[in-house]
Amino acid sequence: MSAWHYVDTSSLSDPIQIQSIVIAPDPPKPGSDLKATIVARADREIEPGAYLDVTVKFGVVQVLHRTYDLFDPMDWSIDATAPLQKGDHTLGVVVRIPPTVAHTRCVVQIRGYTVNDEEMASLDVRLDFT
Template identity: 40%
Template structure:
């Protein structure tokens, strides 16, 4: 999953999806209930970042442990992205940090034989990647933060992702 996050300078998960409220839930609880999101993303970057995320789609929606996951990212490279670009990725399970790692995004793209390779020229891109999700993923909510930087340590992109592999629940 982490390799997917750093893949092709555009790597990430998902678009937002919220389920609605049913009349039965309102009767049982006495008030409207919002069902928990199964996944979402927030572009936390600025309008001046060299990578501008347009959309992220996943299939299947929602993602399922033990199944293949295809992520399609549409983005615009506003400037050239060169060797030396990197991403800091952190994965949390609740308040517990499971992973903090820095990735060379150009090397990751080469290793994955991605369709977009460094140097990435200005323009619009759509990248799809399929990965096998392990069946052993804990049935829990994960928060993933991706902060990308250029070779000169300038901001490249910022993305906050949430994937809830937990059982269907309410909050």
């Protein structure tokens, strides 16, 4: 098994369709900044107020559940500006991996919603720190 992979759990009717994700470093390393480059297509404009619900689990233990404003740089590190126009986009995201991360498998569930609470995109990222 590779050290990570993702599963796009979005519906074909969701306004954001993920085309690819590339990360660095690959494989992810505890104590480092994980930089993800996401290529996606917006089928319509995504307005300010869109948000992500993020859940992190190690095994069956949930260690984080947080909501992030998609466009708020104070919430997290993304290079998207609001509104996100219809069309193709390459987005950069930086996430800090704690140096004390457990030596096990981790699942990050990301569920995106529009300002009107409609499903926007959905994916599961699986990381293996064993």
